[in-house]
Amino acid sequence: MTTAHRTAHRILTLGAVLLLAAGCTGESRDTATVSESGTVDPSAMTDAQARPARVVIDVTIEGGQVTPTNAQLQAGVDEPIILRVASDVTDELHVHSTPEHSFDVGIGPAQSFQFTVEVPGRVDIELHKLHKTIATIQVQ
Numbered sequence: 671m672t673t674a675h676r677t678a679h680r681i682l683t684l685g686a687v688l689l690l691a692a693g694c695t696g697e698s699r700d701t702a703t704v705s706e707s708g709t710v711d712p713s714a715m716t717d718a719q720a721r722p723a724r725v726v727i728d729v730t731i732e733g734g735q736v737t738p739t740n741a742q743l744q745a746g747v748d749e750p751i752i753l754r755v756a757s758d759v760t761d762e763l764h765v766h767s768t769p770e771h772s773f774d775v776g777i778g779p780a781q782s783f784q785f786t787v788e789v790p791g792r793v794d795i796e797l798h799k800l801h802k803t804i805a806t807i808q809v810q
Contacts, residue, residue, distance in 0.1 A: 731757035741805035
């Protein structure tokens with residue numbers, strides 16, 4: 671083997687080692703079950719998985735019907751909670767938390783509202799005009 675061939679072989683070997691090392695981070699590749707609302711079912715988590723960094727609730731308001739209704743969720747204090755709303759009517763979302771939040775819902779498919787809760791407890795998310803509770807979140 672010539673010096674040029676040995677050098678090329680070493681470079682290729684080093685490149686392969688670096689690629690393998692980059693793929694071996696030691697992180698778990700397990701996945702947890704994610705619901706339609708984007709939350710992770712805690713019972714499906716492995717020890718290596720942490721609680722999700724945010725809670726996402728997809729809300730549809732169509733023909734006077736609201737989905738979800740009376741969903742039961744969990745979140746952490748100061749954890750972002752995102753409401754993604756598609757609606758065929760205008761309404762107002764009330765978040766009964768500390769601090770309280772209100773959001774104007776317009777007609778349209780891609781509305782997003784984000785808030786956090788600073789004090790642990792039960793948080794209700796309601797639609798003002800339709801008098802529907804979308805979700806109750808237990809914040810810990």
